[in-house]
Amino acid sequence: MNTTKTDIYQLSLDLAQGGSINLADLRNNPVLIVNTATRCGLAPQFEGLEELHQEFFARGLRVIGLPSNQFADQEPETDETVTQVCKLNHGVTFPLTKKVLVNGPQTHPLLVTLKEAAPGFLGARDLKWNFTKFLIWPGAHKIKRYAPTTKPQAIRKDIRRALEASS
Template structure:
């Protein structure tokens, strides 16, 4: 049995709960993030994509993770301040979580099962792996960390118009 994206909840970095079922009917872009990574400037692109499409039904969710090269060492408050001050991030950020291993967040277990990586690998390889979820909660695509948010706007537009 497959688990729906909408069965999951995330604790946001302010302690509030984000129930994904409340976003049924929206397109979601879920990204594992880090503040001290070579891809960290992608926060700017994520914010830009979010601002361009949020009124059309896109929700971007950042999930800080410290499993790759200890590139997210701060606590939730420090991460939020960094993202806001340096990149003007206004989309929601979860509390720091794990995306691989026995303690991987259940949402990430579902994302990886529904959209495996190259050669069927389930592991997240690095920070800024992105998952695009359609309005029905189906994971439609997984993007490598090297894929910039601006490069997936056509996929976002397609998902929003579907």
């Protein structure tokens, strides 16, 4: 777990279905950010992410999916269809953003900040695959990164800790 001094709360996320999420509005909430892809072998994690969303939303957790097509073209859906496909195939009701780049010079600024605050294995900054997860504690005092293969259920304990920090 690392701390960050970069203010993610100056950023916003454009939603796939229109509108946006101003991260300043989530300053007092734990937020789980996940880069997603509907055709990835890890796509069954959508169900686990939705379970977390349903279980902890009323207590303040916000789950946000950031679709990306940077890994083996595994997100062929358009911004207009990705939400519908995720709802139909996986029951997803948490918000999904427009497609973003997760690596390279055009990486979304939120992911630049998260990767800097919580580098991966051996300090690696780039995301290695779809379904990398970042749990942001309220106020972004802590940010924890989880590998793509980490199942959503495995981070419940950390979510509970982050929720306690928001009380």
